Each structure stands twice: as structure tokens, then as C-alpha cells.
Amino acid sequence: MDRLVIGGRELKSRLFIGSGKFADESIIGDIVAQTGVEIVTVALRRVSLSGDGDNILRCIPKECVLLPNTSGARTAEEAIRIARLARAAGCGDWVKIEVISDNKYLLPDNNETIKATRVLAEEGFVVLPYMHPDLYAAKELERAGAAAVMPLGAPIGTNRGLKTKEIVRILIEECRVPVIVDAGIGKPSEAAEAMEMGAAACLVNTAIATAGNPLVMARAFSQAVEAGRLAYLAQPGETTEYARASSPLTGFLRS
Ligand SMILES: CC(=O)[C@@H](O)[C@H](O)COP(=O)(O)O
Numbered sequence: 001m002d003r004l005v006i007g008g009r010e011l012k013s014r015l016f017i018g019s020g021k022f023a024d025e026s027i028i029g030d031i032v033a034q035t036g037v038e039i040v041t042v043a044l045r046r047v048s049l050s051g052d053g054d055n056i057l058r059c060i061p062k063e064c065v066l067l068p069n070t071s072g073a074r075t076a077e078e079a080i081r082i083a084r085l086a087r088a089a090g091c092g093d094w095v096k097i098e099v100i101s102d103n104k105y106l107l108p109d110n111n112e113t114i115k116a117t118r119v120l121a122e123e124g125f126v127v128l129p130y131m132h133p134d135l136y137a138a139k140e141l142e143r144a145g146a147a148a149v150m151p152l153g154a155p156i157g158t159n160r161g162l163k164t165k166e167i168v169r170i171l172i173e174e175c176r177v178p179v180i181v182d183a184g185i186g187k188p189s190e191a192a193e194a195m196e197m198g199a200a201a202c203l204v205n206t207a208i209a210t211a212g213n214p215l216v217m218a219r220a221f222s223q224a225v226e227a228g229r230l231a232y233l234a235q236p237g238e239t240t241e242y243a244r245a246s247s248p249l250t251g252f253l254r255s
Contacts, residue, residue, distance in 0.1 A: 002233060004200055006147050006178060007094060007126030009065065013038050014195065015218075015225045016067070016180065018205025020046070021157075022214060025059040030215050031208070032061045035222035040064045041096050041203065043071040044086045057091075067128065069096035076115035083120050095120060096150065097129040106156045110137040114144055121145025130182055133167040138175050148177050150203065153194065154184025157206045161190040165197070172198040188217075188224030195228025196236065 004011045016039040019028055031037060046056045047068070060066060068086035073079035076099060083095040097120070099112040113129045114137065121127045126147045131137055133151035141149050151168050154160035161184065162168065172179045178200030185191050191202040204221055211217035 002229070004178060006128075011038050011201070012036060013222065013225075014201040014229055015191075015222045016041065016182075016201055016203040017208060017218065018042075018203065019056055019060060020205055021209035023209075025056060027214055028059045029061050031218040032064060034215065035218050037218070037222065038064055039067050039201075039203075041067040041069045041205075042091075044068045044082050044089075044091070045072050047086070047089065047091065065094055066091050067094050067096050068092075069098050069130075070116075071098050071100075073097075073099050073116075074101040075099065076112040076119070079112070079116040080119050083116075083125060084123075087125070093124060094126040094128065097127060108132050108152070110134060113137075114140050117141055117146050118144040121147075128180065133164045133171055135167070135170055135174060138171050138179075142175060142177050146177055148180050148200065149175060150180045150182035152183040153181050153190065154186075156183045158184050159186030159207050159210075160184050161186050162193055165193070168194065168199070169197050188220040191221055192224040192228035192231070195225050196231045198232050199228075201225070 013036045015037050017037050019040055019042045040060050042056055068091045070079040070082040073082055079097050079099050097113050097116050099109045100106050108130050110132050113131055117127045117129050128148050128150055129141050129146050130150045138149045151171055154163040180201040181194040181199045182203040185202055185204050186207045194202055202225055208214050208218045
């Protein structure tokens with residue numbers, strides 16, 4: 001049976017979404033209802049810790065697993081502090097570690113991410129680290145206790161697609177934990193491509209939130225992720241250099 005289990009929870013949907021950049025965040029509830037998305041990531045700095053005011057958590061249905069992320073952290077120490085704050089504020093045990101000190105490309109710092117993962121996994125968090133695709137870092141994250149690894153497809157918010165495809169393919173082949181492609185995925189076809197390679201799931205924010213019709217785009221992503229997974233399970237046929245006829249080309253005119 002094709003099961004995805006992370007942090008002891010079996011997930012039916014392999015599309016994870018972000019909650020940033022929506023013109024109207026109340027649409028997140030409709031997306032969850034229409035696509036079955038179960039994981040929604042939220043930047044802790046957008047959560048009102050006093051529970052009042054304009055709290056993004058109001059827009060995230062209760063049945064979802066909340067995946068607080070440490071957006072804004074520039075070091076492992078800052079990420080650890082944000083994760084602990086999230087748990088203390090009742091956001092649960094899951095955390096997506098983002099440690100970024102590069103303001104231009106928002107590339108994750110793998111070394112700091114590994115340090116934070118080690119500490120937080122030891123403290124019982126379900127740790128999903130956002131990472132630059134690199135085999136040694138991915139294996140180190142596994143050893144540090146990561147529940148999954150989340151390599152980027154392209155820089156956050158660029159909608160440029162699966163630019164890191166060849167390395168992500170290696171991570172999928174070599175990692176024991178699920179590989180979730182996160183960031184930069186701009187179109188459903190790119191999510192399907194990641195899933196066809198064997199990615200366990202995709203996390204998409206910008207492409208959905210900034211679409212002309214975010215709800216329809218979320219449905220398109222949901223179907224693409226499912227189609228890509230099915231194609232992976234179906235084991236695509238081999239690719240060849242030269243044409244091979246689909247039906248016999250000879251024999252018609254012989255007597
Ligand atoms: C919200 C979140 O976690 C993003 O930082 C995530 O990495 C998604 O990236 P895109 O916005 O490029 O889909």
C-alpha cells in the first residue's frame with residue numbers, strides 16, 4: 001500500500017501548502033476543503049501569540065497539521081528559539097526549519113539547519129528542514145533526526161520550477177526519510193515532474209497564492225501531485241534515443 005507517514009501521522013494528501021501571500025487568507029479553508037490538503041505551513045512571526053488581533057491561525061482549519069516555520073531565523077539558535085516559542089504557543093510539535101541569511105536568493109544555510117535539527121529532534125519535535133539539495137547535508141539531516149528533508153526546487157517565491165532536478169533525484173534515491181520538494185515550484189506540471197521522480201510530497205505557496213484564481217490553482221496542484229505519484233507507482237517505461245514503432249511497419253504488401 002502507498003502510505004506517507006510523517007511524525008507518526010498518515011497523510012492522504014501529498015500537497016503541502018504555505019499560508020503567505022494570499023490576497024484573502026480566508027480562501028485557505030476552501031482550499032483545504034476542496035483539495036484535502038492536510039499540512040499548512042505558517043511563519044511563526046505571523047501568529048499572534050496572544051491569540052487576538054489579525055491571527056493567521058483563524059484561517060487554517062483545525063483538522064490540518066500546523067507546520068510552523070522558522071522564517072526570519074538567520075542562525076540555528078534563532079530557529080531553535082522560534083520552534084520552542086511555537087510549541088509553547090500551542091502550535092504543536094511539528095516544525096519546518098528555515099535558516100536563511102542570504103537576502104537575495106533566500107538560500108537556506110544547511111550547516112545551521114543541521115545544528116537546529118539535531119537540537120529540536122532531540123527535544124521531540126517532528127523536524128522538517130528546508131535545505132539546499134546536497135547529498136551529504138541530507139544524510140546528516142537524517143542522522144540528526146529529521147522526519148523528512150525538504151530540498152528547494154528553485155529559490156523561494158520565484159515560480160521557476162524544478163531547477164534542482166538532478167540533485168533532488170539523487171536525494172530521492174539515497175534518502176531513507178521522505179523527500180518533499182519545497183519552494184520555487186511554479187506550475188502543476190513541475191509538481192507532477194517531482195512526484196513522477198519519486199518525491200514524497202511537494203510544498204507550494206507562491207504559485208497558488210499569487211495565481212489569478214488560487215482555489216482553482218490549488219485544485220490543479222492537488223491533481224498534479226496525485227497524478228505524478230500514480231505515474232511514479234506505475235513505473236514509467238524506458239526512454240530511448242531513437243524511434244521505435246508502436247505498431248509493425250512491415251508486412252502489408254507482401255504476397
Ligand atoms: C511558506 C513557505 O514555507 C515558503 O517559504 C516555501 O518554501 C514555499 O516556497 P514557494 O513560495 O516558492 O512555493
